[in-house]
Amino acid sequence: MLILRYAIYRFATMLLTLLVVSVLVFVIINLPPGDYLSNQIAELRASGQEAGVAKAEFLRKEYALDRPLWEQYMIWVGFLPGPNGFSGLVQGNFGWSFEFDQPVSEIVGESLWLTVLVNLAAVLFVYLVALPLGVLAAARSKSWVDYTSAFVGYLGLATPNFLLALILFYYGHKYFNLPIGGMMDPVYEGQPMGWDKAKSILIHLIVPTFVIGTSGASAMMQRLRANMLDELGKPYVETAIAKGMSPRRMLTKYPLRVAFNPFVADIGNLLPAMVSGSVLVSVVLGLQTIGPTLLTALKTQDQFLSGFVLMFVALLTLMGTMISDVLLVLLDPRIRYEGRDV
Amino acid sequence: MTRLPDGRYVDDAPFDPEASIRHLERRDLDAPNWLLIWRKFRQHKLGLISGIFLLLSYLMLPFAGFIAPYTPNQRLSEHLYAPPQAVRLFYEGEFIGPFVYPIEGIADLETFQWKFIPDKTRPMPLEFFCEGRSYRLAGLIESDTHLFCAPEGATIFLWGADRLGRDVFSRILYGAQLSLTVGLIGISVSFLLGIGFGSIAGYFGGKIDWAINRVIEILRSLPELPLWLALSAAVPSNWGPVSVFFIISVILGILDWPGLARAVRAKFLSLREEEYVRAAEMMGASSGRVIRKHLLPNFMSHLIASATLSIPAMILGETALSFLGLGLRAPAVSWGVMLNDAQNLASIEIYPWTAIPMLPIIVVVLAFNFLGDGLRDSLDPYES
Numbered sequence: 001m002l003i004l005r006y007a008i009y010r011f012a013t014m015l016l017t018l019l020v021v022s023v024l025v026f027v028i029i030n031l032p033p034g035d036y037l038s039n040q041i042a043e044l045r046a047s048g049q050e051a052g053v054a055k056a057e058f059l060r061k062e063y064a065l066d067r068p069l070w071e072q073y074m075i076w077v078g079f080l081p082g083p084n085g086f087s088g089l090v091q092g093n094f095g096w097s098f099e100f101d102q103p104v105s106e107i108v109g110e111s112l113w114l115t116v117l118v119n120l121a122a123v124l125f126v127y128l129v130a131l132p133l134g135v136l137a138a139a140r141s142k143s144w145v146d147y148t149s150a151f152v153g154y155l156g157l158a159t160p161n162f163l164l165a166l167i168l169f170y171y172g173h174k175y176f177n178l179p180i181g182g183m184m185d186p187v188y189e190g191q192p193m194g195w196d197k198a199k200s201i202l203i204h205l206i207v208p209t210f211v212i213g214t215s216g217a218s219a220m221m222q223r224l225r226a227n228m229l230d231e232l233g234k235p236y237v238e239t240a241i242a243k244g245m246s247p248r249r250m251l252t253k254y255p256l257r258v259a260f261n262p263f264v265a266d267i268g269n270l271l272p273a274m275v276s277g278s279v280l281v282s283v284v285l286g287l288q289t290i291g292p293t294l295l296t297a298l299k300t301q302d303q304f305l306s307g308f309v310l311m312f313v314a315l316l317t318l319m320g321t322m323i324s325d326v327l328l329v330l331l332d333p334r335i336r337y338e339g340r341d342v
Numbered sequence: 343m344t345r346l347p348d349g350r351y352v353d354d355a356p357f358d359p360e361a362s363i364r365h366l367e368r369r370d371l372d373a374p375n376w377l378l379i380w381r382k383f384r385q386h387k388l389g390l391i392s393g394i395f396l397l398l399s400y401l402m403l404p405f406a407g408f409i410a411p412y413t414p415n416q417r418l419s420e421h422l423y424a425p426p427q428a429v430r431l432f433y434e435g436e437f438i439g440p441f442v443y444p445i446e447g448i449a450d451l452e453t454f455q456w457k458f459i460p461d462k463t464r465p466m467p468l469e470f471f472c473e474g475r476s477y478r479l480a481g482l483i484e485s486d487t488h489l490f491c492a493p494e495g496a497t498i499f500l501w502g503a504d505r506l507g508r509d510v511f512s513r514i515l516y517g518a519q520l521s522l523t524v525g526l527i528g529i530s531v532s533f534l535l536g537i538g539f540g541s542i543a544g545y546f547g548g549k550i551d552w553a554i555n556r557v558i559e560i561l562r563s564l565p566e567l568p569l570w571l572a573l574s575a576a577v578p579s580n581w582g583p584v585s586v587f588f589i590i591s592v593i594l595g596i597l598d599w600p601g602l603a604r605a606v607r608a609k610f611l612s613l614r615e616e617e618y619v620r621a622a623e624m625m626g627a628s629s630g631r632v633i634r635k636h637l638l639p640n641f642m643s644h645l646i647a648s649a650t651l652s653i654p655a656m657i658l659g660e661t662a663l664s665f666l667g668l669g670l671r672a673p674a675v676s677w678g679v680m681l682n683d684a685q686n687l688a689s690i691e692i693y694p695w696t697a698i699p700m701l702p703i704i705v706v707v708l709a710f711n712f713l714g715d716g717l718r719d720s721l722d723p724y725e726s
Contacts, residue, residue: 017560024560028569031576158654158707160661163681163700170690268563276567280662284685294568295666298575306572313568321563 007326014322018315022089025310026073029303035065036098036301063096063304076307089311095304099296104308108290112312114201115289118212118278119316121205123267125213126220126274131263133217134224139251141229153218161277162284165211169285172207179204208285212277216270220263227262231255261332268321275317379643382720389716392709399706403519407477410512411491411498414675416475417507420447423693424458424503433465441465444496455692466496502695505683513675514699520676522706524591524660525653531595533649536602541633543603544610551607558600566597570659574668583674590669594656605648609641643721651714654707661703677703 034042037060044052060066064075064082074080076095078088087093094104137146172178184200231237232255240250282291290309297306344352384390402409412418424447429440443460450457468490476486492498500511543554573593577586613619614637622636663669664678665685672679677699684690684697 017563020556020560021564024564025572028572028576031573033578154708154711155704157711158704160658160665160681160700160703162662162665163684163697166684166687166690166697170687272563272565275565279565279567279571280666283666294571295668298571298668301575310568310572313565314563317565318563 003326003329006329010322010325014318017318018311021314021318022077022311023073025307025314026076029298029301029307029310030069030072032301034301035303037063037065039301040098059096059098076304089308094308097297097302097305099300099302099305104305107305108293108308108312111288111290111293114287115278115282115291115312116316117201118205118208118282118287118289119271119275119320121209122212122216122274122278123271123320125209126217126267126270129213129217130220130224134221135228135251135256137221138225138228138232139247141225146225149221153221156214156218159214161211161215161280164214165207165281165284168207168211178206208278208281208287211281211285212274215277216274220266220270223266224259224263227259228255231258261328264324264331265328267324271317271320271324275313279313375643379717379720383716386716386719388712389719392712393716396706396709396713399518400522402515403522404480406515406519407479408485408487409489410509410515411474411488412509412512413475413477414513414516415508415673416512418497418503418509419507421445421458421497421499421503422447422456422507423505423696424456424497424499424507425693426502426695427460427497427499429468429498429500430465438465439467440490441467442492442496442498466493468498469493501698502693504680504693504696510680510695510698513680514677514702517675517677517680517699518702520587520670520674521657521660521678521703524587524594524676525656525710527588527591528594528598528656528659529649529653531592532598532602532652533645535596535599537606537638537645539599540603540606541610541637544607545614545629545633545637547611554603555607558603561597561600562604566659567662569597570594570663571666571668574663583670587670587674590660590663591656594659598652598656601652602645602648606641606645609644610637613637613640644718647714647717647721650710650717654710657703657707657710 037056041053041056041060044050044056062083064072067075071080074088075082076088078086078090078093080086082088094108096102097104097107100107133149137149140146169178184197184204234255237250237255240254241247245253278289279291279294281287282289283295286292290312294306294309294313296302297309344354346352383393407413418424424445427442427445429442431437431440433441442465443462444464444466445458445460447456447458449455469492470490471487472491473486474488474491476484479485490498497503499509501514502510504510504513539554539558543551570593573596574590577589581589619632619636622632627636660669660676661678661681664671664676665681667682670676670679680699681697684693684699689696
């Protein structure tokens with residue numbers, strides 16, 4: 001079971017990467033001088049509210065913010081016992097949000113799933129759009145299909161995501177009566193998942209998916225087109241045509257098969273950009289994903305909240321990359337990652 | 343095409359014995375590399391046009407104050423959200439030179455908006471090389487001469503006015519100064535880091551290579567925007583606009599270098615085995631000298647092409663950050679800061695001209711893409 005071994009190896013490296021990322025994230029969120037509580041304490045002192053100071057001081061102790069940075073990190077991740085024993089990310093305790101005065105897990109709650117959903121939809125969109133268009137553009141290169149798709153692709157790359165979002169929302173609402181903003185009808189918020197709710201979410205997903213996916217899809221399309229063109233110039237294609245194979249069958253049977261590998265591998269490169277895009281687009285469109293939460297948390301130095309959101313976003317990307325790597329090995333038997341003399 | 347009696351086809355064009363010689367002239371083989379690249383690049387029309395456009399845009403930057411009729415933070419409080427005005431040439435069928443109609447704001451008590459009604463009976467010709475608010479040419483020389491401005495009693499809002507009655511056209515010109523240079527500073531940072539780390543990893547190999555490679559992999563697998571956000575949230579809010587601008591461009595550059603470093607490393611891995619490298623080493627050249635004098639010049643042009651392709655990402659990055667309020671902040675003027683005003687649907691619907699700054703962004707990003715593509719295609723001058 002080579003593939004299983006590879007999957008396990010890949011999973012292990014992902015965990016290691018995640019560990020490094022956690023250090024990075026921790027350093028970044030601690031870059032601004034001071035922290036939420038010490039700012040609050042200073043503010044309370046200035047306005048003479050000594051009662052609040054005691055509570056803030058208590059919270060500071062409770063969350064070990066009075067300890068040296070490296071200890072704070074170890075406690076946050078859960079490698080060292082904090083004031084309440086081992087309770088860090090590893091143990092499933094995501095910390096406390098000072099801004100919202102709630103546990104982080106309660107704030108992010110449902111939005112985690114919606115984030116995953118939005119990104120999944122965008123990845124699907126990229127595949128569904130880029131695959132036929134890329135193949136078509138290569139098969140009919142230098143025709144109007146090719147030029148149109150190249151033009152649309154360039155525009156997709158050049159338009160800032162957030163503007164595209166606003167414009168599409170406006171016109172989508174005007175001409176197709178698509179809903180504006182949010183992930184679902186406000187009626188369904190907090191309701192258990194049901195058929196109507198799912199439908200509402202799906203309709204609300206149309207514009208965000210389009211916006212997040214466009215730039216990725218155009219990049220993917222261009223690469224697929226280039227790969228296909230390379231393959232189409234090879235002698236075996238000529239042989240197949242000479243044998244009298246129908247162009248469509250020839251195209252799907254050989255060159256597409258070969259050009260497909262980079263297509264799968266590319267999702268690893270694409271995913272970071274798409275997750276970035278989804279954060280930005282969510283802020284603009286007011287989707288209940290973790291994008292807006294991250295922005296508020298960063299602006300108010302709510303460190304546990306922003307730290308968790310950053311970690312989650314990184315995890316999402318790393319998982320996607322890992323899955324694409326494993327898929328690639330399944331898809332292409334020629335690719336072997338272990339040493340030559342196994 | 344003529345068919346000979348024995349069934350062969352022959353081209354009608356007269357045989358030219360010089361053709362093969364003309365193809366590979368001696369002069370061409372001796373020509374310096376940049377000349378060959380330039381010749382090939384000239385044929386890439388789209389790339390050439392984009393290059394010229396970008397050159398003009400950057401040359402315009404120091405003179406933004408001269409071209410703009412208003413200064414960026416000059417408020418005309420009588421004309422909040424004034425719509426774009428057209429510059430006309432013919433008044434009642436007669437040519438009287440460029441002029442505008444003065445507009446007057448009337449409060450519409452039903453929609454609670456200002457309505458601007460042009461007074462079509464009074465054409466007011468534009469003034470040229472006229473005096474306006476003073477500005478600094480290239481940030482140094484103080485001047486108050488503007489290329490054109492509205493006559494007394496009229497306004498000239500080519501692309502409308504914004505929420506505070508500031509001219510969008512003038513602000514776009516001033517905004518270009520920051521938005522266009524952010525990419526250049528960012529790319530220099532990314533270039534330095536990328537070439538530095540990439541060449542060290544590729545040239546020395548071994549443990550250093552392994553370590554740098556892991557760092558590259560990790561940075562590449564992370565979503566950029568949240569990191570940009572986190573880093574720029576760390577910029578103290580009491581810093582001046584100029585230092586914020588610098589730190590933002592450095593932040594954009596810091597997260598961009600891994601891609602470049604990977605390309606440099608891959609090149610070094612193959613080039614360091616070449617004989618001329620061995621020869622240089624034998625003659626006692628230090629590692630630094632080998633890297634700088636013998637290896638880097640080999641693919642500098644490729645690096646420049648790929649740098650051209652990553653500038654747009656930075657321009658878009660600055661726009662996104664400023665748009666979210668974490669990048670440049672007012673009173674600094676950049677395209678992203680301007681778009682911050684167009685953040686809601688209401689302004690897109692009622693005042694669509696506040697979203698005009700997106701046009702220069704799209705055009706510039708496209709131009710950089712085309713220029714980069716053209717450069718990349720023309721880098722191998724010997725290939726036909």
